[in-house]
Amino acid sequence: MPVCFDIGGTNIRSGWPDQDGIVQIAGKRPTPGDSLDGFLTAMVEMVQEAPAAQRDYVAISIAGFADPKTGALTIANIPCLKGENLSGLLEARVNVPVIVANDADCLALAEAYAGAAKGAQNVFAIVLGTGVGGGMVINGDIVTGFGGISGEWGHGPVVDPTAGGMVEHMGYFQCGCGQKGCLDTVGGARGMENVHKALHQAELGAEDILNAWRQGDAAATRTIEACTEMVARVLSTFVNALGPESVPVGGGLAHANDLIAEIDRRVRTMVLNTYDHPLVVPAHHVKNAGLVGAAYLRPNQMRGVA
Ligand SMILES: [Zn+2]
Numbered sequence: 001m002p003v004c005f006d007i008g009g010t011n012i013r014s015g016w017p018d019q020d021g022i023v024q025i026a027g028k029r030p031t032p033g034d035s036l037d038g039f040l041t042a043m044v045e046m047v048q049e050a051p052a053a054q055r056d057y058v059a060i061s062i063a064g065f066a067d068p069k070t071g072a073l074t075i076a077n078i079p080c081l082k083g084e085n086l087s088g089l090l091e092a093r094v095n096v097p098v099i100v101a102n103d104a105d106c107l108a109l110a111e112a113y114a115g116a117a118k119g120a121q122n123v124f125a126i127v128l129g130t131g132v133g134g135g136m137v138i139n140g141d142i143v144t145g146f147g148g149i150s151g152e153w154g155h156g157p158v159v160d161p162t163a164g165g166m167v168e169h170m171g172y173f174q175c176g177c178g179q180k181g182c183l184d185t186v187g188g189a190r191g192m193e194n195v196h197k198a199l200h201q202a203e204l205g206a207e208d209i210l211n212a213w214r215q216g217d218a219a220a221t222r223t224i225e226a227c228t229e230m231v232a233r234v235l236s237t238f239v240n241a242l243g244p245e246s247v248p249v250g251g252g253l254a255h256a257n258d259l260i261a262e263i264d265r266r267v268r269t270m271v272l273n274t275y276d277h278p279l280v281v282p283a284h285h286v287k288n289a290g291l292v293g294a295a296y297l298r299p300n301q302m303r304g305v306a
Contacts, residue, residue: 002059002297003050005043006103006290009033009063009077014046015288016054017295021114025291026050036080036089044093057097058090059297061106061290065148071100074148097299104135104151105142106293107250107283112137113296115284117246124151124244125283126235129251131176132187136242142297153238154184159230170198170226187231189252196223210256224262232266239271239279248283257282 004023006013014027027046032038047058064075071085087098101109108125117123121140127133132154136143143150159181161170173185173194186195189206196204200219204212212220239247247267249260264280271279285292 001054002057002295003047003054004291004294005046005058005060005062006106006288006294007031007060007062007078008103008290012042012046013291014050015291016050021295023288023292023295025288031078032080033078034080036084039078039080040089040093043090047094055094055096057099057299058094059294059299060086060098060100061103061294062086062100063103065102066100066144067148068144073100099297099299101142101144101294101297102135102148102151103290103293104133104250105137105144106135106297107248107285107289108135108137108151108293109142109296110285110289110293111246111248111250111283112140114292116248116281117244120245122242122244123246123248124238124242125248125250126153126280127251128188128231128249128253130188130190131184132182132191132231133184133251134238136244138242153234154187155179155182157181158183158234159186160233170195173198183230183234186227187234192223192227195226196220199223199226206253210259214258224259228259228262228266231263232270235263235280236267236270239267239273243273244279247280249280250283250286250289254282254286 004015012029012031015023015025017023064073066073071087072083073081075081087100090098104127108123111117111125112123123137125135134151134153136151155177157179172180174180175182175185185191192206192209196209209220213224260282264278
């Protein structure tokens with residue numbers, strides 16, 4: 001059984017599956033972001049806190065991408081890990097296999113094996129948080145992708161600024177990836193705020209926009225129509241390409257069941273297939289998706305699940 005980790009820019013959290021496969025949350029420490037040695041020391045100590053029977057291997061969910069060939073990490077919010085081979089460095093200290101996976105891939109695993117998509121062979125799990133991300137399970141395996149990148153449907157200059165039937169041209173927003181017009185800039189919480197400001201010259205937080213939409217506010221309704229339309233257009237092409245039985249939604253907007261239902265309604269009118277059940281649904285695992293999903297990672301595989 002593995003010791004599981006969820007590593008973010010703020011905290012490292014640990015846990016392990018009990019005999020029923022339920023991940024028990026065990027430890028939490030601040031992430032030592034600027035010291036590689038401090039980071040590895042903290043990880044070793046947290047591994048040693050786990051019962052010996054749990055220490056067959058270490059499974060890590062992280063907000064970054066590990067190159068499957070070199071292990072080199074691409075990661076924005078933990079400076080000391082940039083370019084480092086985390087699995088190799090940690091294996092040398094704990095003497096058991098270490099597997100590192102992207103956090104959205106772990107969300108897809110958690111939902112495919114123990115969540116909203118339980119039993120599905122193909123799952124495209126999407127993250128609607130500050131921005132837009134995603135991860136895939138195809139035929140029961142995660143897809144790590146060339147260079148460690150896959151499922152990242154939030155990037156690429158695809159946005160149509162007239163989406164939702166608008167006559168106003170709301171323009172393009174600069175994305176953190178260097179391009180303009182990525183779905184990431186209009187599809188998540190920050191995107192809603194971008195679109196609302198461009199259409200109505202009003203600064204409003206995403207939660208306030210959602211609440212105004214629920215109360216029938218015309219400006220917020222226009223914003224949500226535009227955002228859900230842009231998300232649904234891109235998502236429908238991914239659904240056609242990947243053939244998922246389920247598209248669970250994680251991230252900070254996962255609690256907005258009505259927003260997700262609106263995206264689902266639009267996507268199902270755009271895809272080739274006919275779904276007689278909701279396709280885009282709230283994920284079951286949001287806060288603990290990294291730990292739950294990491295428990296389904298297996299060592300000594302380029303990708304996937306035993
Ligand atoms: Zn981008």
